[in-house]
Amino acid sequence: MNIVIIGTGYVGLVTGVGLANLGNSVDFIDLDKNKIENLSSKKITFYEPGLEEYFNNDDTFKRMSFSSDYTSIEWENIDIVFVCVQTPNNIETNSVDTKFLESAIKEINNVNNDDLVITVKSTIPPYEIEKVCENVGMDSSKLTFNPEFLREGTAVEDFFKPDRIILGGADKEKLNKLIELYSEFECEIITTDSVSSQLIKYLANTYLPLRLSFVNEATRLIDYSGGNLDDVLKGVGLDNRIGQHYFRPSPAWGGSCFPKDLVEVNNFYDHEKLNLPLISNIINSNDIHVDWTSQNIRDLYESKNLEGVILIGAAFKEDTDDLRNSPTTEVFKNLKSSIENVIIFDEIINNEDIVKFDYLESLNSSHLFVLMYPVKESTLDGLNKVIEETNSITYIPWSL
Ligand SMILES: NC(=O)c1ccc[n+]([C@@H]2O[C@H](COP(=O)([O-])OP(=O)(O)OC[C@H]3O[C@@H](n4cnc5c(N)ncnc54)[C@H](O)[C@@H]3O)[C@@H](O)[C@H]2O)c1
Numbered sequence: 363m364n365i366v367i368i369g370t371g372y373v374g375l376v377t378g379v380g381l382a383n384l385g386n387s388v389d390f391i392d393l394d395k396n397k398i399e400n401l402s403s404k405k406i407t408f409y410e411p412g413l414e415e416y417f418n419n420d421d422t423f424k425r426m427s428f429s430s431d432y433t434s435i436e437w438e439n440i441d442i443v444f445v446c447v448q449t450p451n452n453i454e455t456n457s458v459d460t461k462f463l464e465s466a467i468k469e470i471n472n473v474n475n476d477d478l479v480i481t482v483k484s485t486i487p488p489y490e491i492e493k494v495c496e497n498v499g500m501d502s503s504k505l506t507f508n509p510e511f512l513r514e515g516t517a518v519e520d521f522f523k524p525d526r527i528i529l530g531g532a533d534k535e536k537l538n539k540l541i542e543l544y545s546e547f548e549c550e551i552i553t554t555d556s557v558s559s560q561l562i563k564y565l566a567n568t569y570l571p572l573r574l575s576f577v578n579e580a581t582r583l584i585d586y587s588g589g590n591l592d593d594v595l596k597g598v599g600l601d602n603r604i605g606q607h608y609f610r611p612s613p614a615w616g617g618s619c620f621p622k623d624l625v626e627v628n629n630f631y632d633h634e635k636l637n638l639p640l641i642s643n644i645i646n647s648n649d650i651h652v653d654w655t656s657q658n659i660r661d662l663y664e665s666k667n668l669e670g671v672i673l674i675g676a677a678f679k680e681d682t683d684d685l686r687n688s689p690t691t692e693v694f695k696n697l698k699s700s701i702e703n704v705i706i707f708d709e710i711i712n713n714e715d716i717v718k719f720d721y722l723e724s725l726n727s728s729h730l731f732v733l734m735y736p737v738k739e740s741t742l743d744g745l746n747k748v749i750e751e752t753n754s755i756t757y758i759p760w761s762l
Pocket of ligand 1: 368370371372374391392393394397446447449462463466483484510512513514618619
């Protein structure tokens with residue numbers, strides 16, 4: 363099929379490269395000219411394991427084009443346009459910021475192609491898209507929805523082997539076109555109305571941090587009680603109804619999706635009419651866990667009389683360079699108020715505030731090395747060498 367992808371971020375690029383790899387022709391549009399220039403010259407704009415290999419495959423690359431100009435597309439020949447732009451929180455109004463979505467939908471509304479399937483992949487709370495469409499004079503019942511569930515770090519694998527595909531909308535013919543596009547995928551396809559498709563995305567992104575926060579609260583209770591963390595979590599997780607998968611402690615959860623999606627889920631219902639005490643407290647639980655992790659680090663640093671603290675891993679989890687809502691940044695800010703010498707080490711991310719191995723190798727005193735998440739074997743070997751040579755101490759606020 364002929365596909366247009368609007369937005370070449372984590373979702374848009376992975377989806378487009380995956381679809382091109384499966385034989386579709388894919389035109390990408392992004393208003394960020396810098397990104398388009400890089401992609402046109404075969405340079406990927408973020409780190410995602412495996413993506414580069416697919417992107418640079420000659421047959422795949424030949425099926426893709428990149429532009430910042432909506433008029434460069436031969437819209438009459440396009441089957442499906444996927445809208446993959448960001449939907450961040452507007453900090454001032456504490457609600458979803460739909461300006462990127464609105465500018466994309468406005469451009470698509472100018473297109474003269476009645477058969478065009480317009481599919482929103484961006485995460486958008488129920489009833490928000492209607493307002494966006496109203497603002498640009500589009501009939502919202504024309505839209506279809508295909509919420510995205512890929513995880514940064516395993517996004518390519520998630521594209522080719524999704525757990526499920528969710529399609530929402532009212533126009534059966536347009537939904538059928540999407541079913542045809544995904545016909546080779548082995549998972550179940552759920553077709554539903556637009557609001558339900560949006561709720562599936564939001565409730566998944568509510569349950570996942572809820573589960574992570576449950577484990578983190580359990581971790582605090584186990585620590586308080588003097589129990590063995592690994593034994594207790596294993597003993598609980600082996601109950602089939604609970605399960606061990608995704609049942610592990612962390613310094614806190616973060617990233618580009620959970621924090622904003624949780625804010626949005628708590629924003630779109632009327633708290634006077636609906637009381638959801640569990641869902642409305644997940645963020646609070648996570649904030650408390652950031653403080654708990656920071657306090658543990660502070661206690662260790664002080665009790666062992668160390669020279670400083672080195673946080674290993676700047677992103678919100680392994681195998682990504684996405685710094686959005688990273689717990690490392692939160693812990694760093696917390697520690698900075700009382701410890702002068704706190705730094706962040708990261709091998710993938712280049713940023714003036716982040717140190718590399720050359721810095722660690724110049725250390726000649728004991729530090730506290732905090733592994734924020736698992737690192738590559740080779741990185742761990744290098745770190746262990748420095749830790750041994752400087753008589754430093756390691757703290758790991760997570761387990762697998
Ligand atoms: N990142 C994830 O892991 C993930 C997973 C599932 C769902 N989502 C959802 O998918 C959406 C996209 O997320 P992302 O992380 O890929 O975003 P991103 O910020 O990485 O990328 C968005 C891209 O859209 C471009 N853009 C903005 N307005 C545009 C316009 N009018 N026309 C063309 N391009 C435009 C931006 O320049 C940017 O490159 C969000 O709604 C997010 O909640 C993200």
